[in-house]
Amino acid sequence: MNLVHQFIFGIYPYIAAAIFLFGSLARFEREQYTWKSDSSQMLYRGNLRTGNILFHVGILGLFFGHLVGLLTPVVVWDTLGVSHGLKQAIAMSAGGVMGTMCLAGLLILLHRRLTNARVSAVTRFGDKVLLLWLLVTLLLGLSTIFESASHMDGHMMVQLMTWAQHVVTLRADAASYVAEAPLLFKAHLFMGISLFAIFPFTRLVHVWSGFASVTYLGRAWQLVRGR
Numbered sequence: 001m002n003l004v005h006q007f008i009f010g011i012y013p014y015i016a017a018a019i020f021l022f023g024s025l026a027r028f029e030r031e032q033y034t035w036k037s038d039s040s041q042m043l044y045r046g047n048l049r050t051g052n053i054l055f056h057v058g059i060l061g062l063f064f065g066h067l068v069g070l071l072t073p074v075v076v077w078d079t080l081g082v083s084h085g086l087k088q089a090i091a092m093s094a095g096g097v098m099g100t101m102c103l104a105g106l107l108i109l110l111h112r113r114l115t116n117a118r119v120s121a122v123t124r125f126g127d128k129v130l131l132l133w134l135l136v137t138l139l140l141g142l143s144t145i146f147e148s149a150s151h152m153d154g155h156m157m158v159q160l161m162t163w164a165q166h167v168v169t170l171r172a173d174a175a176s177y178v179a180e181a182p183l184l185f186k187a188h189l190f191m192g193i194s195l196f197a198i199f200p201f202t203r204l205v206h207v208w209s210g211f212a213s214v215t216y217l218g219r220a221w222q223l224v225r226g227r
């Protein structure tokens with residue numbers, strides 16, 4: 001295991017997490033008026049609704065699927081009687097469905113941004129880079145399904161789970177668990193980790209607003225009186 005591998009998979013995740021958290025706080029404090037998704041609906045409706053629904057349902061499914069799949073201890077699955085091979089098959093199936101939905105939506109949104117003159121004119125360079133970054137990350141992730149199909153014993157999946165859990169629990173040997181992973185998996189991991197690093201500098205910050213909106217369910221009534 002060389003120093004580059006140790007840095008990318010053992011140190012870089014913490015750098016990305018720090019940028020993600022402190023960068024988001026700094027942007028909220030300094031640039032609250034940029035805390036939005038900059039919808040282009042008024043300029044060109046087109047297939048915006050279809051693309052948005054497919055993309056957001058897909059990416060939320062992928063996010064929570066990765067969260068549960070990677071961070072649930074292996075012993076929990078063993079206790080439930082779920083074999084490693086079965087869990088891998090479920091992850092591949094669910095990831096394939098959600099990934100395909102997300103890809104379809106992303107391609108629709110990307111097509112609007114790049115081909116419609118009015119929408120393209122108001123699209124910042126950073127937004128185009130973000131969409132392309134998401135596209136590459138997604139394609140790499142979908143490609144790992146075909147790679148995983150060649151070894152259905154669940155061993156690599158367990159290694160990836162162990163890596164993620166060791167990173168979250170601040171263990172120094174995390175990088176060693178993906179040392180033998182195929183390059184495709186490593187590339188997908190790197191792109192995914194980097195998404196957290198670029199998060200505060202893109203329109204992705206509006207995700208925080210989406211989660212924060214849940215607090216409105218418990219907010220006290222507001223009494224509005226006319227003058």
